Amino acid sequence: MTWLLAEVGRPGRPRGVLDGGDVEPTTGRLLSVAELQRVLRATAPAGLHCGAAPVASDRSAPSAPSEPATVRSAGPAVGPGPRPDPTPAGGWIAVLGAHGGAGTSTVALAVADAAATDGCSVHLVSCSPPGRCGLVAVTSTELGVDAGGRWRSGRRGPRITVDRLTGSGVGTPHWPAFGGGAAVLTVVDLEAGAEQHVSSLAGASAVLVVCRVSVPGVRHAERLLEALGPSGRPVLVAAVGPSGWPGVVSSSSGPLLRGLREAGRVVPVPVDRRLASTGPSGAVLPRQVSAGGGAVLRQLSAALPVLAEPEPRRSRRPRRTSTVSLPARPAPDHLGPKDK
Numbered sequence: 319m320t321w322l323l324a325e326v327g328r329p330g331r332p333r334g335v336l337d338g339g340d341v342e343p344t345t346g347r348l349l350s351v352a353e354l355q356r357v358l359r360a361t362a363p364a365g366l367h368c369g370a371a372p373v374a375s376d377r378s379a380p381s382a383p384s385e386p387a388t389v390r391s392a393g394p395a396v397g398p399g400p401r402p403d404p405t406p407a408g409g410w411i412a413v414l415g416a417h418g419g420a421g422t423s424t425v426a427l428a429v430a431d432a433a434a435t436d437g438c439s440v441h442l443v444s445c446s447p448p449g450r451c452g453l454v455a456v457t458s459t460e461l462g463v464d465a466g467g468r469w470r471s472g473r474r475g476p477r478i479t480v481d482r483l484t485g486s487g488v489g490t491p492h493w494p495a496f497g498g499g500a501a502v503l504t505v506v507d508l509e510a511g512a513e514q515h516v517s518s519l520a521g522a523s524a525v526l527v528v529c530r531v532s533v534p535g536v537r538h539a540e541r542l543l544e545a546l547g548p549s550g551r552p553v554l555v556a557a558v559g560p561s562g563w564p565g566v567v568s569s570s571s572g573p574l575l576r577g578l579r580e581a582g583r584v585v586p587v588p589v590d591r592r593l594a595s596t597g598p599s600g601a602v603l604p605r606q607v608s609a610g611g612g613a614v615l616r617q618l619s620a621a622l623p624v625l626a627e628p629e630p631r632r633s634r635r636p637r638r639t640s641t642v643s644l645p646a647r648p649a650p651d652h653l654g655p656k657d658k
Contacts, residue, residue, distance in 0.1 A: 428611025
């Protein structure tokens with residue numbers, strides 16, 4: 319690499335792409351992106367960081383494999399992964415966004431509302447930083463921040479507790495308190511692109527992948543399904559968009575997503591234009607979005623202990639009907655025995 323450093327790093331001798339600056343002079347081979355990055359790191363001025371430590375310029379020695387990049391988020395870490403510790407006794411649903419803007423928070427809220435409508439207590443947790451959280455305005459009552467300052471809690475109606483990251487806090491990263499035992503269903507809203515947390519989903523009762531009905535959406539969903547791999551837990555896909563997929567979207571689906579769709583494990587969640595403009599709030603979700611959350615919950619109910627034996631609903635009091643029995647009318651006295 320010394321010959322390349324001499325050409326590129328020599329003052330007063332710039333080499334552009336059209337002038338052969340990206341071609342090895344001895345063999346005429348085009349330089350790879352990695353080689354160009356090494357040159358940029360080696361020739362960058364002091365104080366300018368190019369994203370990684372400079373590597374040796376000796377081309378003969380093989381370079382050691384680099385460590386995988388760590389995705390940094392604007393908020394605090396939530397421990398080793400998105401698995402609640404301790405695992406909620408009532409079971410928990412991991413809602414994974416296949417890509418940004420898929421509608422993960424809206425689908426997670428629709429599932430929580432559907433469970434609450436069925437009489438179940440729900441704990442909804444958002445793991446996205448405040449700048450990317452879609453559940454900031456869904457509560458009707460705010461309950462304040464926990465003792466560590468990491469989680470802001472609120473209530474959505476009488477049955478749903480919502481916890482969101484505050485973006486600050488002290489001490490060791492921790493999960494919010496999971497109370498209620500087996501009587502509470504926990505729904506964890508993970509931010510999009512959470513493939514790095516897939517190994518921590520071993521304790522999840524079910525996994526829900528959310529994607530848009532589009533060519534990029536189904537491709538990202540296929541990649542996330544490959545990262546999940548085979549497991550004993552049920553995997554469901556919530557496709558945000560029309561129930562009838564365009565031909566170009568269907569043809570772009572991978573084998574895993576196509577198999578789930580043929581098995582009826584892809585649930586359509588319609589798009590509401592007003593909700594797309596305003597975002598989720600403390601008001602009730604539109605009827606068609608709520609119906610999509612209910613369809614998801616029905617397919618996952620067998621894997622959730624809290625829904626295995628649903629709470630019996632109070633039956634309506636039957637209407638009172640007039641059942642007064644009238645006494646038999648006696649026969650008139652003037653009639654003879656034959657007439658009676």
